Amino acid sequence: MDNSKVWKDCIGSISNLIEEADFEINTDSVEMKAMDPSHIALADFQLSSDAFEEYDVDKARKLGIDLDEMDKVVSRASNSDESIIEFTEEDNRLRLEFKGTSTRRFSLPLLELEEEELPEPDLNFTANAKITAGAIKEGLKDAALIGDNVRFELSQGKFLMRIESDTGSAEMELAEGDEDLEELSVEEPSQAMYNISYLEDMVKAAGSKDIVEIRHGKDLPIEFVFNLADGKGRLRFLLAPRVEAE
Known part of the structure; x- marks a missing residue:
């Protein structure tokens, strides 16, 4: 290359x-x-x-x-x-x-690794957003000041990352028309909570102005997709949600 x-x-x-x-x-x-x-x-x-x-x-x-x-x-x-x-x-x-x-x-x-079957999960995503990686990174930095897990909420016209704990709360909101929110499509509002450390590792592959496509659904894994090499490749991550105590 x-x-x-x-x-x-x-x-x-x-x-x-x-x-x-x-x-x-x-x-x-x-x-x-x-x-x-x-x-x-x-x-x-x-x-x-x-x-x-x-x-x-x-x-x-x-x-x-x-x-x-x-x-x-x-x-x-x-x-x-x-x-x-x-x-x-x-x-x-x-x-x-x-x-x-x-x-x-x-x-x-090179290593001799044991093969592991990875079936593609059947996920019924109900929301899709395209957001700058810089906005996601800043939202994660804010959330990390408060705790270990952050909630993603996607609804009509609004994308939200928020966290609440005994030490306080933090929230990052993007609305349609905001510069960092390129696209938002919501069939059904969704929310779920994810580990901040894993999310931070995933977005390290992207520059601040790069677009991250996020696919989401209520209590489903979150999917991040990054285009590579002018669309000639892609890097995709799936992260399971945190199970919340009743």
Whole structure:
């Protein structure tokens, strides 16, 4: 790829949630889908071969990768560095090369991971919003001052993040017409509560002006979708809601 930004942002975000995962290297795409160890969050990464300057894959393969170690390596690249990722059967290692003011090369051993079936959950989302990542990040920072979990509420004309605890309350509201709310569609009002730390890790992949698509329903997992490489890929997260005591 002609820059390293996609890999830095996505691996940096995913590795905060998931330690190890199989990457499916197909003839026309790179894909990864995995759940965190507690099975609270799911990460789904797809990048088309069209996102690459050069893409040469002779057959589909699964490569088991330690995401923490990969994050350490890709974090050493500048966003503008050309990135080259190579694998050969002979040495069974993933090789990464970054070209900028200098050329740096790394290699990572591959892992044999136990396959886990991840059926796609059947979720009846009733609300959809497109919001700048910066607004979500600021709302999470406000909520983190008060507690560990934040409630998302989507209703006609209004998107709300709020939290109440013994130490106080915080609220971030976006209404139709606000600059940070690009789109809001609500078939049925919905609300649910989620862990702030998980949400913060998910939005790390996006810049402040990037648009996050949020899909939501009453007491359902929340879905965040980020477009990558000018629409040639996507990063999707699902996060289970917190169960509230009666």
